[in-house]
Amino acid sequence: MTTTPDLAIRLRRASFNRALAQADLRMIETLLARDAIFVAGTDSAVLAGRKAQMLAWRREFAAAERLIYTRTPGTIIASAVEPIAMEHGQWQGVLASTGEPQASGIYTAKWRQSGENWLIEAEIYLTLA
DSSP states (O other), X not given: OOOOHHHHHHHHHHHHHXXXXXXXXXXXXXXXXXXXXXXXXXXXXXXXXXXXXXXXHHHHHHOTTOEEEEEEEEEEEEOSSSSEEEEEEEEEEEETTTOOEEEEEEEEEEEEEETTEEEEEXXXXXXXX
């Protein structure tokens, strides 16, 4: 069975959200391209490469007041000429202990198909609240 890029990316995003909620570093690693770029929503800090992101998530998961982030895709647009796609959506960070919202905004993610899987190549976040 062939999965459309839209459905495949939504499934991969759901896996990423579960990995964030469960502090599952191994799962996160399987969803990121080796050279993935992350641009933070508030200070525009850039994390270049999967290794840098894994170190950042390890620190985030060890924080005393850890946040759980959820990304909710709105639209996913797949290229007709390359195995790439853009995802646009909303994100939110809530306290793990209480579920109280701490920050939220919008994001854009670029995905690339590698074999049967889609991998995140780049993510840019904008903090709105």
